[in-house]
Amino acid sequence: MREFGYQRAHDVPGALALLDADPTARFLAGGTNLVDLMKTGIERPARLVDIRELPLDRIEVTEDGGLRIGATVTNSDLAAHPEVRRRYPALSQAVLAGASGQLRNMATVGGNLLQRTRCGYFADVTSPCNKRVPGSGCPAVEGVHHNHAILDTTEHCVATHPSDMGVALAAFDAVVSYETADGPGKIPLSDFYLPVRDTPHQETTLPPGALITGITLPAAPVAANSRYRKVRERASYAFATSSIAAALDVQDGVVADVRLAFGAVASRPWRAAAAERALAGAPADAETFAAAADAELAAARPLPHNAYKVTLMRNLVVAVLSELAEETAR
Structure with a gap:
């Protein structure tokens, strides 16, 4: 077992400071993806910064009739929330389709967006994978790829993103909010994920050291x-x-x-x-x-x-x- 440190953050500035002090650290919320990746050796953080106690677990109706969803809201709470079910039923359905009940009780909204691909070659540290080891190749192109991508692929990667929740958020023009040591920022979900190109290991436009604080869904009457x-x-x-x-x-x-x-x-x-x-x-x-x-x-x-x-x-x-x-x- 590889040893790692563990600290619990109690506010957003404190969480950012802990990560800034140790760039190899990772934020830990539900851990339903990160812990699995640590077990297989794909992720090897020297420290985990637990953010589950941060005040980011609320769902609120915005002034324009949209929703603001905190980053540590669990998938179970998101799917069951009456305003989500009323205003964006596809989002509730997507979350319920996304995992077992036990996983939904732990998994968080912010972590869901950042989960890594479930490509078998990525998960196998004995196999080449450009997402895991840039420049090592993509064996899925010639290998097992029956469940891989058909759009926006290159010879460098044909993996798919596994999120169900993210698909519904993409349909409704979600905006991701984050905090860094330099201040807050926002990224439309349409710009959050990078195209594969020749750098599939670079997956999002989230700044280094940033903490996702929430997601905003603008009002969309059609979403009902x-x-x-x-x-x-x-x-x-x-x-x-x-x-x-x-x-x-x-x-x-x-x-x-x-x-x-x-x-x-x-x-x-x-x-x-x-x-x-x-x-x-x-x-x-x-x-x-x-x-x-x-x-x-x-x-x-x-x-x-x-x-x-x-x-x-x-x-x-x-x-x-x-x-x-x-x-x-x-």
Whole structure:
């Protein structure tokens, strides 16, 4: 066992100071991903800074009708919160689809955003992996990749981001708030995750030493008619093979507003901007929904064993949007 230090922070400045004093340290909240990575030797922090007692565990309605979600809110509390279920039901559904009940009781919102890929080559320290050891290669390209990415991939990495919650947050234009020793900052979730390019080990734009303090969801009336649908290889707790967060408003048979994001198809939660553009002002029918899916998936570059994801995502778009259109029409 590798020894490490442990300290508990009681306020945000104190937590930042502890990390500043030891750049090899890591913040610890629920630990549902970090502790696993420490056990396998992927993460080797010299010190853990426990942030569970920080005052970041509230969910509040903002003045414009959105939500402010603290970084240490547990996934269970997020999914069960009445305002989340009322204003952003797809977010609640995504969290409930994301893990077992035991994990949701421990896992936090901030940690969920920062979880690492579940690619088997990344998890195996005896295998090359550009995310783990930059420049060592990506064996998944020629190896086991049936559940890997089809969008925004390079020869350097084809891993997917595992978060379900992140897909719903991407659909609703979430903004990540953080604190550093130099002061606070904000990053739209659309800019939070970096494209793979040739540096897959660089995953987010969060500044070094920063502490995520919360997430803000702007008001989005369309989000009240939303849904999260996840396809997985078994009905119980499992990571997605494909997923979708969708919200739809139909007026007089025409799409008045729509939000779409895909999961398990890229290295980050994937906002389906091309599909949204294709749907704007178009008839709310299955033919239109399929064409919008095709517009988004035209950029897909599947590998030999994951080409099924293109068809699967197309079918998910048509099925979920059709269900939402029917509900809107009632």
